[in-house]
Amino acid sequence: MLSTRNIYYRIGKKLILKGINADFLPGKFNMILGPNGSGKSSFLKIFSGDLNRYDGNISYAGTPLEQISKEKLACYRAVMSQLPELSFPLLVEEVVMMGRYPHFHFQPNKKDHEVCHAVMERMNLLDFRTRNYLTLSGGEKQRVQFARVLAQIWEKPADGFRYLFLDEPLTSLDINYQQEFLQIASSFCDAHTVIIAVIHDINLAIQYADQLFFMKAGELVAQGSPDTLINENLISKVFDVSTSIMRNPLTGKPLVLFANS
């Protein structure tokens, strides 16, 4: 379980996060939604351990974040951020192997190779393994990066949890891969895994999330399961748009429709 208590964060004089308390439970697909500038990406960077000039407390399964070394944390916490660019040619399999870096000292062992193979198989990347990463399309690059992130935490830890954080992971994917991506992510969802995603598409979030967190202007304004939480009032308040909600006939879940406000 990941807990944050009274997280305040400022850039210059501007207060970006205003005291966020949240508990992210294992076995649930947690998703954070909110308009641009609501602080969701900053929040994710803070509990991932990237930004450290914040006030408040973060704990991973009870252990304060600042007491966990970066090297150790990297063995069970992986972060998929908005598409990283490489400036040099590398093979797809070399990029995926980078996900295993926290687990070996200098040379990857048999286990690391097996994990990479399994991840690439799962992500349908086996045909790409000897392709130059720089020659791939945006969507293919994103799949490779996701494979790298999954390789990092592929095995369940012997004790404690593994953590998977996704920061707007769907940007260059087409509809088919968006669905597949979220399906793979939710297949990781079990009692040993804490998954948190920052996502823009509210209907995709409703389709896959178990727990939604809405942020606005640096505050956590609502949280709950999609079925109980979603209503016109909340969505209009958070996003400043007119909405209407109906049932999605295919999934039975709420479907949010938008109109000009």
Next chain:
Amino acid sequence: MLRQNKYFFPALGVLLIVVLIAGIAFGAVPISVADMYNALLHLFQGKPAGNIYEGVFIQLRLPRVLLCAITGSILAVSGVLMQGLFRNPIVEPGLVGTSSGAALGASIVFVMAPAFSPAMKSFTGPWLLPLAAFCGALLASFIVYSLAKNARRVSVLSLLLIGIAINAVCLSGTGFMSYIARDPQARSITFWNLGTFSGASWQQVFIVGAIAVIGFIISFRYSKQLNALLLGEEEALYLGVDPDRLKKRIMLLNTAMVAVATAFVGVIAFMGLIVPHVLRLLIGSDNKRLLPAAMLLGAALLTLADMCARLLLAPAELPIGIITSIVGAPVFIILLKRFDLMQNKGGEHA
């Protein structure tokens, strides 16, 4: 692509050995392989050199070729390290002030130290010159980086431009030192600014070799972290690498290696650009293979360049920097054009 080829490293090794032997054999005095063999035999038996050829081999040619090979490896490895740190293929020690700063530091001490304090020279002994070069290189690189840095990022364009400015300052500084120098070797401005191996001695080989061995071992140990940095600082952090600490250590190590080599042979430009560029085309950018490959190919290419410098206008000798620049400048322009293209495409950033 050769990147999966298991014969690549043996082939590089053979190339290096062939080039080293050729580098020893050809010159003002040709030396046969038999002379080399006999000379080494006599050396290990503790006997004096059998003939003039063996003497030339042991006292002149061998240290020269070795110093050249070690310097070549240092410059090539340094190019790979700096390109990894800045995530950009167009930085190398000659372009960002490291080499010219080292040359300025070394030339100041070379020219001034005997005049002011003969005791100082004997106090630090053979390490005085490399030490001064290190200080100069560190200062020059530090100025370039801190000026080129805005917010958390280093802009490569301003890095190159400020590098030009600092290089100009350092080069005119060394020019001034050469002008007031009494020592005939230091009087020649080409010695510092275009590089030469004509003064190579065994003492220099040992000093530069010692730094190179230490530097290579440490940088090979960091190859995994350097790879992670290719993804960006944030991603590296998520993979358990502290990017700030890594950058500081690699910069320091790199400056030390380049400075010590430059102290004895002057500024040799573009080696750190040519070798990594060729290797990236052949074996890709995994630093685990790139660093050792750069070490071997850098040694072979600079030895070859030095051979050309000795033979092209024989019996006169060209400064080696002229050879490396003729080959290196076009590579630099190609890389720069490609980088420009990448930036104008909009999506990519370096």
